[in-house]
Structure formats: C-alpha cells, structure tokens
Amino acid sequence: MTGAVVPVVRIQAQDFDVAAEIARLTQGRADIGAVVSFSGLCRDEQGTLSALELEHYPGMAEAEIARIAAEAVERWPLQGLTAIHRHGKIAPGENIVLVVTASAHRQAAFEAANFLMDYLKSRAPFWKKEHRADGSEGGWVEAKEADDEAAGRWKSSD
Amino acid sequence: MTTRLIYFAWVRERIGVAEEDVDLPTGIETVADLLRWLKSRGEEYEHALQYPDVIRVAINQEHVEHREKIAGAREIALFPPMTGG
Numbered sequence: 001m002t003g004a005v006v007p008v009v010r011i012q013a014q015d016f017d018v019a020a021e022i023a024r025l026t027q028g029r030a031d032i033g034a035v036v037s038f039s040g041l042c043r044d045e046q047g048t049l050s051a052l053e054l055e056h057y058p059g060m061a062e063a064e065i066a067r068i069a070a071e072a073v074e075r076w077p078l079q080g081l082t083a084i085h086r087h088g089k090i091a092p093g094e095n096i097v098l099v100v101t102a103s104a105h106r107q108a109a110f111e112a113a114n115f116l117m118d119y120l121k122s123r124a125p126f127w128k129k130e131h132r133a134d135g136s137e138g139g140w141v142e143a144k145e146a147d148d149e150a151a152g153r154w155k156s157s158d
Numbered sequence: 159m160t161t162r163l164i165y166f167a168w169v170r171e172r173i174g175v176a177e178e179d180v181d182l183p184t185g186i187e188t189v190a191d192l193l194r195w196l197k198s199r200g201e202e203y204e205h206a207l208q209y210p211d212v213i214r215v216a217i218n219q220e221h222v223e224h225r226e227k228i229a230g231a232r233e234i235a236l237f238p239p240m241t242g243g
Contacts, residue, residue, distance in 0.1 A: 040243055054242065055167055057202055057235060060219035085242060097243050123221065125235075126242025127167035140168050143239030 007069035007081040011061045013088040016098055025080035025102045032079050032107040036113040038099045050133040052141075054064035054096070056087040057125035068119040072101070075115070076108040083116060085126060115154050122151040161228075163196075166237035169213065172206035175189070182228075189215045190224040207236075214239055214241065 008024075010016075018039055026032050065083050073081060080102035090096055095149050099116045103109040122143075130138025164177040180206060187190055190210070197207040207213060215222055216235040 056242070057164070057166055057216070057237070060216055060235070063219050064221075119195070121243035122240065122241045125166065125216070125237065125240055127238065128241045129167070140238065141241045143241050147243075148239075 004059040005073050005081055006080050007066065007073060007083065009062060009065045009069055009082075010084045011056065011058075011065070011084060012084065015086070015095055016084050018095075018098060021082050021084065021098060021100055025082060025100055029079070031104065032102045033101065033104045034109040035080075035102045036106070037101075038097075038113050038117055039095055040084050040097040040117075042090045042092050042094050042096055044133075048133050049092060049093070049130055049138070051131040052096070053131060054087045054090060055127045055129065055130040056085075060125050061085065061087075064124050065120065068123060069118060071119075072112045072116055076101075076103065076112040078103050078108060078112055081112070081116075083120070085120070087125065087126065089131070118147070118154060121147045133147040161231055162233045164233060164235040166235065168238055169236050170205050170207065173202050187227055187229070189217075189222060189226050189228060189234075192228055193224070193236075196236075212239065213237070 018037060022035055022037055026035060069081055069083055078101055082100040084098040086096055099113050101109040101112040128141040130141060132138045160179045161182055161238060162177060162179050165173050169175050186195055193207055193210045193213060197202050214237050217226065217231045218233055
C-alpha cells in the first residue's frame, strides 16, 4: 500500500488524452493489476447534431465530482482514480468525459468506474444544449429518469 | 442579509439573468419558501419556476432538498436536472 489514493479531478474546456491519463495512473507502479477507463463522447444523433454546448457551475462542478470520487475511494480498494469533465462547445466525435480507475483486481475498478459515471450523470452540475446541424436552435437535453435510477442502485440498503 | 442567487441552463435563460443579489424578506425560511417567493417576482420567474418540483437547488455549492433551511446561505443556485457525463 502506498497510502490513501488522492483522486485527480479536472474540469476543463480542452480535450484530454485517454492513453496519457491511464499512463499517469500506472507509471512506475507494479502493484496495479487492473485499469478501467470510460470515455463519453459527443454523438451526432444521425447527423442532426452539429455540437453540444456544455454549461457548468464553476466551483461546484469540481467540488461535486471530488465528493463523488472520495466516496468511490471509500467504497472500493482503489489504487488510482481520475475524473475529467469538459465544458464548452464540443463537436460530434469529441470527448466529453473520462473516468479512469485502477485497482489490484478488476472488480473494484469496474464497479467504481460504473458508480462514478452513474453519479456524475445525476449529480455533477453540467447541462447539455444541442446545436442542430440544420442551423436551427436546439434545446436543452432532458435528464433521463433511467440515469437517476442507475445512480439509485448504488445506495446501500443498510 | 444579501444572498447571491445563481441560475443555470433553461432556468437562467427564462429568468434572463445569470445571477443576482437579493435581500430575502423575512419569513423565507426554506428552499421551498424561496422558490415560491421568486415565482411571484414577475413573468420571467413565473415561467422559469412554473413547476418548482423539477428545480434542483444547491446552497453554497452543495445539493439540497427543498425542505432545507436557507439561513446562512451565501450562494443559492437554481437549475434543471443535470445532464452531464
């Protein structure tokens, strides 16, 4: 053990490099046996979408993701955790969000990454607005009940 | 005491400002009270807060329920359900 894991949380307009972020967690270490990464990308919705505009609550976005990351570190035996969320205008095919988890065995890394994404979707203060390919004004993306339900399944019953 | 109100996404668009400082009248104790008072401030507010149940609220950058007391809040944010990730 190298002590408590300090999650890396970044909110940024610029893109990120998935391979570089994984390498950052594993470099120089021989105790990590599993790394899971999840990237969320902007879809073009069958060609109808030209971009997503991500609005966020500066300050709270960092704080909320840090709270979610701290909970993940408490619940699973993780050896590394990185969460990056972009804001601003993002084109189809570009990255939006990245979660990387590292642990000795795969289950912890898989579950923690899944938990992080479910909570990010329902609790991190970001809002997506659509820009349509035909130039017409798009609306705000509506929250899905399924996302709230997905987050709810991690609540402990005790 | 002055409280800063911050709005996001369609709540911000409908109210027409991103943030404002307000002096809350006495009797506004909870988030639900605040939403009810704001809604009475004009057409824009009425439009933004038409369905108060869907509005999410954060006090000093932490999520709270509508029954939460707002005493001591420096910053209260109102926004729609989040759609990040």
